[in-house]
Amino acid sequence: MCGIVGVAGCSPVNQLIYDSLLLLQHRGQDAAGIATSFDNFFNMYKAHGLVRDVFRTRNMRSLPGFSGLGQVRYPTAGSSDSVEEAQPFYVNAPFGITFVHNGNLTNWRELREELFKIDRRHINTNSDSEVLLNVFAHELQLAANGVSLDENAVFGAVEAVHRRAKGAYAVIAQIAHYGMVAFRDPHGIRPLCLGSQETDEGVEWMLASESVALAGCGFNFVRDVEPGEAIWIDLDGKLASRQCAPAGTLFTPCVFEYVYFARPDSLMNGVSVYDARLNMGEYLADNVARSLRLGDIDVVMPIPDSSRPAAMQLAARLNLNYREGFIKNRYVGRTFIMPGQAVRKKSVRQKLNAIDMEFRGKNVLLVDDSIVRGTTSREIVDMARAAGAHKVFFASAAPPVRFPNVYGIDMPTQSELIAYGREPEEVAREIGADGLVYQSLADLEQSIRDLNPALTGFESSCFNGQYITGDIDAAYLDRLSRTRGEAKAEKAARAAAGDDDA
Ligand SMILES: O=P(O)(O)OC[C@H]1O[C@H](OP(=O)(O)OP(=O)(O)O)[C@H](O)[C@@H]1O
Ligand SMILES: NC(=O)CC[C@H](N)C(=O)O
Numbered sequence: 480m481c482g483i484v485g486v487a488g489c490s491p492v493n494q495l496i497y498d499s500l501l502l503l504q505h506r507g508q509d510a511a512g513i514a515t516s517f518d519n520f521f522n523m524y525k526a527h528g529l530v531r532d533v534f535r536t537r538n539m540r541s542l543p544g545f546s547g548l549g550q551v552r553y554p555t556a557g558s559s560d561s562v563e564e565a566q567p568f569y570v571n572a573p574f575g576i577t578f579v580h581n582g583n584l585t586n587w588r589e590l591r592e593e594l595f596k597i598d599r600r601h602i603n604t605n606s607d608s609e610v611l612l613n614v615f616a617h618e619l620q621l622a623a624n625g626v627s628l629d630e631n632a633v634f635g636a637v638e639a640v641h642r643r644a645k646g647a648y649a650v651i652a653q654i655a656h657y658g659m660v661a662f663r664d665p666h667g668i669r670p671l672c673l674g675s676q677e678t679d680e681g682v683e684w685m686l687a688s689e690s691v692a693l694a695g696c697g698f699n700f701v702r703d704v705e706p707g708e709a710i711w712i713d714l715d716g717k718l719a720s721r722q723c724a725p726a727g728t729l730f731t732p733c734v735f736e737y738v739y740f741a742r743p744d745s746l747m748n749g750v751s752v753y754d755a756r757l758n759m760g761e762y763l764a765d766n767v768a769r770s771l772r773l774g775d776i777d778v779v780m781p782i783p784d785s786s787r788p789a790a791m792q793l794a795a796r797l798n799l800n801y802r803e804g805f806i807k808n809r810y811v812g813r814t815f816i817m818p819g820q821a822v823r824k825k826s827v828r829q830k831l832n833a834i835d836m837e838f839r840g841k842n843v844l845l846v847d848d849s850i851v852r853g854t855t856s857r858e859i860v861d862m863a864r865a866a867g868a869h870k871v872f873f874a875s876a877a878p879p880v881r882f883p884n885v886y887g888i889d890m891p892t893q894s895e896l897i898a899y900g901r902e903p904e905e906v907a908r909e910i911g912a913d914g915l916v917y918q919s920l921a922d923l924e925q926s927i928r929d930l931n932p933a934l935t936g937f938e939s940s941c942f943n944g945q946y947i948t949g950d951i952d953a954a955y956l957d958r959l960s961r962t963r964g965e966a967k968a969e970k971a972a973r974a975a976a977g978d979d980d981a
């Protein structure tokens with residue numbers, strides 16, 4: 480998924496960006512980077528690892544300046560091995576640009592060809608983000624007529640990006656000597672919001688993937704960046720904005736942000752993620768009541784962390800006991816966004832441990848936010864039985880995940896999805912559960928729409944196979960699976976065989 484942040488401030492921003500990246504760490508655990516602007520130079524540092532491991536005091540000291548941006552990466556293109564693909568990215572022309580991106584382009588291969596053959600630009604990694612930066616840079620060069628830059632030129636360049644790029648992109652970029660621009664793809668698939676704070680020196684602006692970064696750094700939430708909109712903040716802190724997308728483009732935010740990716744304490748597209756998850760629990764409860772015999776269930780338990788609000792609300796609605804039978808080791812990261820199946824599988828056991836007393840002789844209903852590859856649910860059902868559970872039922876606050884994601888979630892291969900080609904009863908058998916209840920897609924979407932009726936559509940492709948950008952067909956998915964999926968499988972196999980470099 481990736482988390483991005485940009486700050487146009489009135490005093491040094493390095494610590495602020497570091498702190499906000501810590502608050503966005505749940506969106507990407509593979510690499511982190513910061514670029515600041517100082518005295519007409521960009522300073523940049525990026526490396527593999529978690530924010531706390533990447534930045535030492537000496538790195539922080541090397542990042543002076545009153546404006547800057549940062550990213551935490553969860554790779555969906557290229558590889559997690561390449562530090563060149565960590566962000567921010569930099570190009571020196573026009574003007575000098577540093578750039579962070581959350582999302583995934585679906586036409587990056589075609590764009591890379593075009594950039595090389597027509598625009599005469601060389602792309603030096605396999606990252607779609609580097610492609611997007613170069614499209615933006617090229618269009619900025621044209622719009623600015625190579626000489627000077629004003630907000631019209633910046634907005635013109637974003638309009639051109641919207642015409643050329645397909646897929647999901649929330650972007651923040653610094654343009655040397657001029658200011659900071661942020662924009663969101665016309666469908667608004669990935670989130671981006673704006674905050675501000677008054678200081679003695681003037682107003683400071685922060686742009687971030689999630690409002691939790693603003694709140695945690697003392698900024699006030701101003702608003703979401705609209706889908707297709709660009710925001711420009713010049714060096715004096717003056718803000719301008721413009722809708723740069725063609726009229727009539729459907730707003731379809733990613734439904735999976737609400738299910739899993741976002742932190743519950745974020746406000747996204749006018750919806751509290753926590754409230755959305757409570758609603759998911761309500762709707763799921765009704766489905767559980769229709770599908771299982773409630774008298775058979777002694778206790779409801781969440782799979783920490785993300786399913787907690789849904790599980791709690793489900794138990795309350797069904798008048799069932801709610802207990803925490805699995806305890807999470809807070810020092811192990813999120814397993815779904817780890818690269819490679821071997822490390823994910825091992826991490827579930829390291830991350831979650833069962834309290835035997837809570838399970839012994841009981842019929843338990845385990846609730847998770849989603850079942851994707853089944854890594855978590857398989858292990859968890861096993862652990863519940865080993866802890867002495869009599870019957871183990873399972874409920875998922877999201878529908879079966881059956882299709883690859885091409886917009887910023889790393890699920891390139893259909894066959895790795897446990898619900899692909901399987902009915903719920905077969906998935907139940909696969910994970911070893913005595914019964915399995917899924918949320919319906921209509922209920923999932925409604926649980927979000929209840930909180931903001933303006934959200935008429937969603938990017939729900941991993942559940943229904945409908946890809947909003949209209950450029951995804953069987954051949955595309957086949958190539959994605961062959962290229963990215965196989966590379967990942969190879970790497971996972973090397974890791975399982977104990978190759979430390981894998
Ligand atoms: O079926 P799977 O492929 O295992 O994927 C789904 C699981 O992965 C996620 O948990 P994760 O550990 O990443 O994060 P969390 O602590 O936020 O729940 C999600 O919450 C599910 O538990
Ligand atoms: N999940 C994301 O937002 C990834 C950003 C970009 N596609 C990358 O792979 O680095």
Ligand SMILES: [Mg+2]
Nearest residue numbers: 782783784785
């Ligand atoms: Mg989980």
